[in-house]
Amino acid sequence: MTTSLRFRAAIVSVALFLAFIGIWHLATRGTASVATMSPEYAKLMGATATEGKSAMPGPSEVGAKLWEHLKRPFYDNGPNDKGLGIQLGYSIARVGLGYLLAVMVAIPLGFLIGMSPLISKALDPFIQVLKPISPLAWMPLALYTIKDSGISAIFVIFICSVWPMLLNTAFGVASVRKEWINVARTLEVGTLRRAFTVILPAAAPTILTGMRISIGIAWLVIVAAEMLVGGTGIGYFVWNEWNNLSITNVIIAILLIGIVGMLLDQVLARFTRMVTFPE
Amino acid sequence: MFTIARPHKKGGWAMNSWERAGFRPSAVHRGVKMSTFDDPFDSSCELSRFGCVCGQHRSSAEHDHAERALRCDQVQSQAESLEKRYEGVVASALMRAMFPKEAARRAFLKSVGASTALAALSQFFPLQTATDVFAEAGTPEKKDLKVGFIPITCATPIIMAAPLGFYAKHGLNVDVVKTAGWAVIRDKTINKEYDASHMLAPMPIAITLGLGAQPIPFAVPAIENINGQGITLAVKHKDKRDPNDWKGMKFAIPFDYSMHNYLLRYYLAEHGLDPDTDVQLRSVPPPEMVANLRADNIDGFLAPDNICQRAIYDGVGFMHILSKEIWDGHPCCSFAASREFITGSPNSFAALTRAIVDATAYASKAENRKQIAEAIAPANYINAPVTVLEQVLTGTYADGLGGVKTDAKRVDFDPFPWQSFAVWMLTQMKRWGQIKGDVDYKQVAEQVYLATDTHKVMAEMGLAPPETSYKSFSVMGKTFDPAKPEDYLASFKIRKVT
Numbered sequence: 001m002t003t004s005l006r007f008r009a010a011i012v013s014v015a016l017f018l019a020f021i022g023i024w025h026l027a028t029r030g031t032a033s034v035a036t037m038s039p040e041y042a043k044l045m046g047a048t049a050t051e052g053k054s055a056m057p058g059p060s061e062v063g064a065k066l067w068e069h070l071k072r073p074f075y076d077n078g079p080n081d082k083g084l085g086i087q088l089g090y091s092i093a094r095v096g097l098g099y100l101l102a103v104m105v106a107i108p109l110g111f112l113i114g115m116s117p118l119i120s121k122a123l124d125p126f127i128q129v130l131k132p133i134s135p136l137a138w139m140p141l142a143l144y145t146i147k148d149s150g151i152s153a154i155f156v157i158f159i160c161s162v163w164p165m166l167l168n169t170a171f172g173v174a175s176v177r178k179e180w181i182n183v184a185r186t187l188e189v190g191t192l193r194r195a196f197t198v199i200l201p202a203a204a205p206t207i208l209t210g211m212r213i214s215i216g217i218a219w220l221v222i223v224a225a226e227m228l229v230g231g232t233g234i235g236y237f238v239w240n241e242w243n244n245l246s247i248t249n250v251i252i253a254i255l256l257i258g259i260v261g262m263l264l265d266q267v268l269a270r271f272t273r274m275v276t277f278p279e
Numbered sequence: 280m281f282t283i284a285r286p287h288k289k290g291g292w293a294m295n296s297w298e299r300a301g302f303r304p305s306a307v308h309r310g311v312k313m314s315t316f317d318d319p320f321d322s323s324c325e326l327s328r329f330g331c332v333c334g335q336h337r338s339s340a341e342h343d344h345a346e347r348a349l350r351c352d353q354v355q356s357q358a359e360s361l362e363k364r365y366e367g368v369v370a371s372a373l374m375r376a377m378f379p380k381e382a383a384r385r386a387f388l389k390s391v392g393a394s395t396a397l398a399a400l401s402q403f404f405p406l407q408t409a410t411d412v413f414a415e416a417g418t419p420e421k422k423d424l425k426v427g428f429i430p431i432t433c434a435t436p437i438i439m440a441a442p443l444g445f446y447a448k449h450g451l452n453v454d455v456v457k458t459a460g461w462a463v464i465r466d467k468t469i470n471k472e473y474d475a476s477h478m479l480a481p482m483p484i485a486i487t488l489g490l491g492a493q494p495i496p497f498a499v500p501a502i503e504n505i506n507g508q509g510i511t512l513a514v515k516h517k518d519k520r521d522p523n524d525w526k527g528m529k530f531a532i533p534f535d536y537s538m539h540n541y542l543l544r545y546y547l548a549e550h551g552l553d554p555d556t557d558v559q560l561r562s563v564p565p566p567e568m569v570a571n572l573r574a575d576n577i578d579g580f581l582a583p584d585n586i587c588q589r590a591i592y593d594g595v596g597f598m599h600i601l602s603k604e605i606w607d608g609h610p611c612c613s614f615a616a617s618r619e620f621i622t623g624s625p626n627s628f629a630a631l632t633r634a635i636v637d638a639t640a641y642a643s644k645a646e647n648r649k650q651i652a653e654a655i656a657p658a659n660y661i662n663a664p665v666t667v668l669e670q671v672l673t674g675t676y677a678d679g680l681g682g683v684k685t686d687a688k689r690v691d692f693d694p695f696p697w698q699s700f701a702v703w704m705l706t707q708m709k710r711w712g713q714i715k716g717d718v719d720y721k722q723v724a725e726q727v728y729l730a731t732d733t734h735k736v737m738a739e740m741g742l743a744p745p746e747t748s749y750k751s752f753s754v755m756g757k758t759f760d761p762a763k764p765e766d767y768l769a770s771f772k773i774r775k776v777t
Binding site (some may be wrong): 037039040041043044045047048049077079080081140143144148149227228230231239240241242243244245260 | 459
């Protein structure tokens with residue numbers, strides 16, 4: 001039953017994909033009417049104006065270009081033109097660094113908030129105000145105070161991924177079943193030991209869910225942040241190709257951003273499954 | 280290409296640090312110095328060569344300039360600089376006395392080295408200028424530099440200097456870094472991530488005055504391009520060529536502190552439209568302009584080129600007028616650096632300025648333009664189709680309405696930072712409410728636009744610099760007198776009421 005369900009789902013997926021490609025192909029194939037123009041004038045104009053070609057590339061163009069990129073993902077033509085592999089590497093490194101910093105701050109702090117109702121109440125107003133701020137709104141402030149665009153981008157990743165982790169950790173720690181804590185208490189387990197052997201395992205699934213949400217947000221934000229600060233990264237690539245109005249490359253970048261985002265999410269999902277326990 | 284020997288290598292720039300410290304030798308004396316007061320210890324230069332490239336400085340205009348310089352000079356500084364010059368003369372005379380034959384002098388200097396020669400001479404004569412004269416000629420304090428740019432053809436000299444080797448020629452290893460927008464390039468230059476960068480001509484003035492940023496003294500040693508912008512309208516407006524029909528339209532400009540903003544406002548106001556109330560002006564980064572025009576979010580823009588031509592190339596817009604038709608010879612973008620960098624690394628800055636001036640001179644020649652278009656088109660630089668860049672740079676372009684037009688001066692390159700340009704920009708900043716209250720036009724212009732230094736660099740490189748740093752010009756037929764900015768400002772009927 002499950003295999004046949006999986007099989008049928010796969011068929012539907014493929015059919016949807018083919019339908020999408022087909023519609024895309026048809027939609028971009030048509031040529032609009034073109035005003036007559038002298039040959040010397042036409043020589044100076046782009047294909048959209050001379051042949052009425054759609055400004056949107058078709059699937060075959062995107063495929064060909066994608067193949068071109070995949071063939072040499074690590075070329076380096078100077079500071080402003082690097083292969084997609086290098087650009088993705090930069091982005092992932094930035095996300096990784098900002099995210100790790102966030103983990104180092106959010107989890108201990110979340111523990112503290114979860115275990116101490118006093119601190120929880122005291123910090124609550126700050127968290128409530130800071131949490132909804134769009135991470136990109138921090139960018140001008142970061143650039144101004146940190147005075148380094150690379151670190152500013154990492155800071156933006158940090159600030160956007162810290163909140164879901166913090167809140168989830170606090171929530172997970174606070175909602176550990178009272179019975180377990182009481183049992184630990186009757187057995188006279190020390191605070192530290194209690195935190196590591198009882199609370200941490202019990203709260204781990206919630207904490208990891210928070211981490212999973214965070215990595216998703218961090219990956220969303222890095223693209224926008226890199227479009228702003230430029231230099232390197234997949235976000236810069238999108239911006240640079242947008243500059244050249246090269247929709248083909250932008251589509252390729254979108255595709256790759258999606259795939260990398262999915263992979264990051266899958267990694268965290270696996271970790272979550274590892275720490276989940278049946279009650 | 281530019282093989283003219285520089286008569287004095289370090290002397291000029293060493294002098295400059297003096298000037299920056301407040302000691303300003305007058306231009307008259309400087310003019311003389313360039314011949315008689317040559318560095319006598321420079322083995323590459325002939326002592327007997329009088330009236331070389333520098334001879335041209337002794338003109339009446341130069342005298343005017345000197346007079347101005349004198350007015351701001353302190354008496355002491357004048358004495359100071361005179362003293363220095365005399366010392367140079369002494370050394371020069373001494374060398375000549377010791378080595379009447381040019382070849383012998385050069386051979387001597389080459390074999391023992393300039394510092395040994397100086398040490399030997401100092402035993403007989405107290406030469407206090409020794410350190411200045413012999414400071415390692417032009418060795419940059421910092422060789423690996425980062426220069427930011429925005430991918431538009433205005434940045435041509437800054438960009439092309441990398442692939443065509445102008446930076447390397449002047450002993451520098453420069454990374455030109457593409458940047459996302461004017462605010463970012465400003466912040467990155469202020470943060471010292473960039474040593475110098477491409478900026479819109481009014482930006483260094485605005486930064487120095489603290490408009491839209493914290494005030495930090497910036498300076499412009501060279502203008503990048505003159506002309507080279509255009510008003511592009513959406514194709515659907517092809518019958519609305521009269522600006523009087525433009526009421527209610529939405530226009531994009533690249534930045535608030537841009538020539539584009541001032542030129543578009545000027546143009547609209549001359550046609551009786553108040554740019555603040557009759558139309559909408561939006562600050563849009565150049566790369567987004569074509570997309571916005573296609574999406575019908577804006578009706579047109581006054582934008583830097585290749586953006587205008589790109590809109591035509593993609594069939595979404597047409598060229599209404601070139602910015603040249605508003606003001607022929609207007610500046611657009613500049614090459615700017617902070618005062619801190621200039622005083623901190625004067626030799627690097629000097630080498631950078633030479634490279635830029637050199638590249639600008641190269642770009643100003645029509646026959647080089649095709650090669651330049653190819654050099655700056657790849658993704659590492661402007662990232663645009665070569666056809667588009669060629670049309671901009673060669674001036675033979677499709678106008679978007681089916682015609683091919685030719686205007687060799689559509690964009691041109693001239694490095695000289697006319698201080699009158701700065702004064703004009705200040706009048707417009709005041710006119711549109713960006714500057715509130717009084718401003719000392721001349722002082723700001725002279726602080727930010729380093730005409731004297733550029734003059735020197737151009738002369739050293741065998742180019743012909745203009746004799747004054749103020750010139751009058753006319754914008755849409757109206758003459759601007761840089762000596763009377765307030766009167767000029769008062770003559771406009773349409774302006775922002777503050």
